[in-house]
Each structure stands twice: as structure tokens, then as C-alpha cells.
Amino acid sequence: MTSLRIKLWFALLFVIALVVGPALVASHAIRMVSAHFELSDASTQSLNALQRLAVLGYTVQQERFTDPSAFLEERDSYIDGVRAHVLNADRYLNNEIRLLSKTPLPPERRAAAIKEEMNQREQLQLIGTHLERALLGDGKDTQWEDYALKAISVEEREVKTTKRVATEVFEGVIWTLLGTSVFVGLLGVLGVLWAQRKMIRPLGNLWRSTQTIAEGDYTQRTPLIGTSEFRAIANSFNAMAEKIETSATAMQQANDELERAVARRTHELASTNRSLERANRLRQQFLADASHELRTPLSIMRSEAEITLRNGDASPDELRVGLNRVVRVSTLMGEIIEDMLQIARAEEPLLQTSIAPMDAAAAVQTCVEDFRRVIEADGGRITLKHPLESLTVEGDETRLKQVIRIVVDNAVCYSSDAPQVDVTVAAEEGEAVITVTDRGNGIAAEDIPHLFQRFRRGGRKGRVGEGQTLHNGQGLGLSIARSMMETMGGTISLSSRLYEGTTVSIRLPLMSNADLAHGTVS
Numbered sequence: 033m034t035s036l037r038i039k040l041w042f043a044l045l046f047v048i049a050l051v052v053g054p055a056l057v058a059s060h061a062i063r064m065v066s067a068h069f070e071l072s073d074a075s076t077q078s079l080n081a082l083q084r085l086a087v088l089g090y091t092v093q094q095e096r097f098t099d100p101s102a103f104l105e106e107r108d109s110y111i112d113g114v115r116a117h118v119l120n121a122d123r124y125l126n127n128e129i130r131l132l133s134k135t136p137l138p139p140e141r142r143a144a145a146i147k148e149e150m151n152q153r154e155q156l157q158l159i160g161t162h163l164e165r166a167l168l169g170d171g172k173d174t175q176w177e178d179y180a181l182k183a184i185s186v187e188e189r190e191v192k193t194t195k196r197v198a199t200e201v202f203e204g205v206i207w208t209l210l211g212t213s214v215f216v217g218l219l220g221v222l223g224v225l226w227a228q229r230k231m232i233r234p235l236g237n238l239w240r241s242t243q244t245i246a247e248g249d250y251t252q253r254t255p256l257i258g259t260s261e262f263r264a265i266a267n268s269f270n271a272m273a274e275k276i277e278t279s280a281t282a283m284q285q286a287n288d289e290l291e292r293a294v295a296r297r298t299h300e301l302a303s304t305n306r307s308l309e310r311a312n313r314l315r316q317q318f319l320a321d322a323s324h325e326l327r328t329p330l331s332i333m334r335s336e337a338e339i340t341l342r343n344g345d346a347s348p349d350e351l352r353v354g355l356n357r358v359v360r361v362s363t364l365m366g367e368i369i370e371d372m373l374q375i376a377r378a379e380e381p382l383l384q385t386s387i388a389p390m391d392a393a394a395a396v397q398t399c400v401e402d403f404r405r406v407i408e409a410d411g412g413r414i415t416l417k418h419p420l421e422s423l424t425v426e427g428d429e430t431r432l433k434q435v436i437r438i439v440v441d442n443a444v445c446y447s448s449d450a451p452q453v454d455v456t457v458a459a460e461e462g463e464a465v466i467t468v469t470d471r472g473n474g475i476a477a478e479d480i481p482h483l484f485q486r487f488r489r490g491g492r493k494g495r496v497g498e499g500q501t502l503h504n505g506q507g508l509g510l511s512i513a514r515s516m517m518e519t520m521g522g523t524i525s526l527s528s529r530l531y532e533g534t535t536v537s538i539r540l541p542l543m544s545n546a547d548l549a550h551g552t553v554s
């Protein structure tokens with residue numbers, strides 16, 4: 033920075049020199065030119081004085097011969113006039129000598145010129161002396177004329193010389209001033225170019241770079257140009273920009289990383305949330321389904337016990353049959369409760385099914401038997417038409433029985449009078465088809481398409497029968513039945529006519545002969 037200060041001082045001095053230098057040169061030149069012209073004027077005045085003196089001499093001499101008496105009368109005044117002219121000319125010559133001593137001239141020339149002027153003064157005195165002598169004498173002394181002519185011719189030569197020299201000096205000064213102006217102009221241009229190259233351009237670059245960085249572009253660098261100070265500043269600036277860029281990049285990367293981590297975490301949380309919600313939904317669904325499934329066997333058990341208790345004359349065999357039903361139904365409830373426990377422990381609650389060869393005819397038979405006593409005690413009847421010895425299907429026995437119970441339970445619940453239920457089981461085109469038909473309330477056509485959806489119910493309420501209240505179901509039975517059939521690869525469908533009755537068909541794939549032979553399940 034110190035050297036920059038020195039450079040700036042030099043630049044200031046340079047500017048001052050550019051202004052003051054030419055002014056000094058011009059003033060010196062003007063002084064020189066005016067001194068030469070003054071000298072030339074003085075020379076001319078001396079010549080004029082000498083010429084006037086000579087004219088006076090000739091005039092007076094002329095008068096001597098033309099009017100001698102008048103001449104004699106005026107002779108003294110003529111002599112006074114001559115003396116005055118001599119004095120006047122001497123003053124001019126003396127002035128010339130004074131100017132010569134201060135006019136800038138080469139020393140030898142100055143000395144020669146002064147010496148010549150001194151001679152002129154001597155000549156002037158001789159002119160005066162001899163002219164006076166001629167006026168006082170007879171007029172034949174003409175010596176003064178020789179002196180006068182000589183002095184005039186010398187002075188004429190001097191006048192020419194001083195004029196020529198003054199003109200030469202004037203022209204020289206003009207050329208010098210022109211040269212100085214051009215030189216100073218060139219120096220000024222060079223100075224401006226130097227300042228432009230060494231200071232203004234690097235300053236402009238630096239300013240542009242700071243602007244660009246302020247706008248957020250940290251890749252900007254400034255070129256290392258200009259004086260050593262500007263190069264040092266540019267260097268420091270570039271190092272600073274480098275650091276800013278590095279930290280901005282690191283910050284950006286950290287931000288990106290953070291954003292990615294937040295997005296990842298959010299995604300994970302959302303996914304965890306979804307699976308938790310799903311698990312919760314499934315758990316709630318299962319809880320509702322399981323409660324539903326417990327209700328039917330429980331009511332069978334209760335009815336069975338009530339009927340047995342009412343029948344005081346029951347034989348031991350009849351009692352055993354009744355109690356066996358209670359055991360079977362309670363075993364079924366145990367299985368449902370086991371399902372509930374498993375699902376309560378599971379991360380993702382899903383109804384487990386174990387598909388295996390099973391006898392659909394036997395399952396139908398068992399369910400019909402379970403309901404028989406209950407329905408008959410109600411004044412109704414349940415009939416298994418065309419019973420088969422066995423019909424092997426691929427399915428889950430527990431689930432199939434649950435489906436049949438749901439359907440029979442609906443047939444009972446939605447019969448206003450004593451329920452009349454017909455059940456069939458048959459093999460049709462590679463499928464076991466179980467139908468449950470009642471002559472109950474039936475279902476309105478517009479309700480049928482929605483009955484297999486959860487919590488959807490028909491428009492009519494169930495019947496109010498002996499020992500029963502109005503059936504206020506939850507609309508779950510058929511949806512549970514359909515989902516169980518789907519997990520076993522089967523179907524369930526329903527057809528109904530309002531006030532006439534309803535038929536539900538349950539279909540499961542039969543075991544092929546080849547599978548039966550190998551004892552495998554596809």
C-alpha cells in the first residue's frame with residue numbers, strides 16, 4: 033500500500049508537471065521574444081536618432097550657404113540642437129547597451145555587440161565634435177559626415193541583425209511551444225493509458241467481480257492485472273471467493289443431504305404410518321368379524337342348553353347328543369378365539385387359512401345338525417336335501433363351516449314366520465355347490481348388489497320371533513363370508529325375491545381325480 037501511495041503522489045506530480053512545465057516554457061519564451069523585439073526597437077531608435085542628427089547637420093550646412101546671415105544669427109541655437117541630438121542618440125545607444133546586457137544571447141556575441149555599441153557611442157561623440165567644429169568654422173570641415181555615414185551604416189546593419197534574430201527567436205519559440213504541446217499531449221495520453229491499464233481496468237474488474245459474488249455466483253474470479261497492489265488485492269479477493277465458494281458448496285451439499293434425509297425419513301414415517309393404520313384397520317376389522325363369528329355359535333350353545341334344560345324327560349342318549357353339540361360348537365368358538373389371539377400378536381393381522389382336502393358334505397351335514405334343534409324349537413325346520421356320503425374339496429373346514437353358519441343364520445333371522453330352510457350339496461362342473469334356500473322376507477332387488485360390502489344391510493328388518501328380539505345386525509356376515517370364500521378360491525352369490533325367499537350359493541373347487549390319487553392340493 034505504501035508503494036501505491038508513492039505511485040499516486042508521482043501521478044499527481046506528473047499531472048502538475050504537465051500543466052506547470054509548458055506554462056513555464058511559454059512564459060520564458062515570451063520573455064525571450066519580447067527582449068529581442070525590444071532590442072530591435074532600441075536599435076531602430078538609435079538609427080533614427082543618428083539619422084536625425086545627420087539630417088540636422090546637412091540642413092544647417094545648407095543654410096550656411098543659402099542664407100549666411102540667418103545662419104550666423106541662429107548658429108548658437110544650431111549648436112545647441114546638435115548637442116541635444118547627440119545627447120538623445122547617446123541615450124538610445126546607452127539603452128541599447130543596457131538591453132544587450134540582459135537579452136539572452138551567447139556570451140561572445142553579447143560581448144561583441146556591446147563592444148560595437150561602445151564604438152558607436154565614440155563615433156557619435158566624434159560626429160558631434162566635428163559637426164560643432166564645422167559650424168563654428170568656415171564650413172569646409174566635412175569630417176563629421178564620414179563619421180555619421182559610418183555610424184548610420186553600422187546601426188543599419190545592427191537593426192537588420194536584431195530584427196532577423198528576433199524573428200528567428202520568435203519562430204524558434206513557436207516551434208518549441210508546438211513541440212512542447214505535442215510532447216505534453218503525448219505524455220498525457222501515455223499517462224491516461226497507464227492509469228487505464230494499471231488502475232482503472234483492474235478496479236473495474238474487481239467491482240464487477242464483487243457485484244457478481246453479491247448476486248450469488250461464487251465461481252467468479254478477477255484477473256490478476258494492474259500494479260502490484262491491484263494484483264495483491266485481486267489475489268486476496270480470489271482466495272476469499274474460493275473460500276466462500278467452498279463453504280457455499282459444502283453448505284449446499286449439507287442442505288441437500290438434510291433434505292434427502294428428511295424426505296427419506298418422511299417417506300419411512302409415512303410408510304410406517306400407513307402400515308400402522310392398515311394394521312389397526314385390519315385389527316379392528318378382525319375384532320368385529322371375530323365378535324360376529326362368536327355370536328352365532330354362542331346363540332346355538334345357549335339354545336341347545338335351554339332346550340335340554342326344558343326337556344326334563346330327556347334320555348341319557350338325547351342328553352349326550354345335545355352335550356356333544358355344545359362341545360362341537362364350543363370347540364369352534366375355541367378355534368375362533370385362537371385366531372383372535374394369533375392375530376392380536378401378529379404385526380400384520382391377516383386371517384390365516386389352511387387349504388387342505390376336506391369333505392364338504394360332512395361340513396354341511398354338521399352345520400345343519402347344529403341349527404336343527406334351534407330352528408325346530410322355534411317352530412321351523414331345516415332340511416338337508418339329497419345328502420351325499422362325501423364330496424372332497426380344497427378348502428379350510430373351519431372357514432367353510434363359518435360361511436355356512438353365516439348364511440343359515442341369515443335365513444333364520446330374516447324369516448318373519450317359522451324359518452323354512454332347505455340346504456343342498458352337489459357336484460357341478462368341477463365344483464361343489466352348496467345352496468341354502470329360505471322362504472323368508474326376501475330382499476329388494478336394489479339392495480342385492482351391495483349386500484356383500486361391509487356394514488351394508490337390506491332395507492327390511494329381521495323377524496321378531498319367539499325368544500328373539502328384532503335382529504339388528506351389523507351388516508358384516510355376508511362380507512366375512514365372501515372374503516373367506518375368496519381366500520379358499522371359491523365364490524358366494526345370492527339371489528332373492530322380495531317376500532318370497534332367498535337362495536345363497538356357495539361354490540368351492542372339487543379335488544380332481546389326479547389330486548385325489550396323489551393326495552395333493554394345487
Ligand SMILES: Nc1ncnc2c1ncn2[C@@H]1O[C@H](COP(=O)(O)OP(=O)(O)OP(=O)(O)O)[C@@H](O)[C@H]1O
Binds near residue numbers: 534
Ligand atoms: N336370507 C336372507 N333373507 C333376507 N334378507 C337377507 C338374507 N341374508 C341377508 N339378508 C340381507 O342382507 C343384509 C346383509 O346381511 P349380513 O349377514 O351381511 O348382515 P346382517 O345380517 O345385517 O348383520 P350381521 O350378520 O353382521 O349380524 C341383511 O341386513 C339383510 O337385509
Ligand SMILES: [Mg+2]
Binds near residue numbers: 441509510
Ligand atoms: Mg347376518
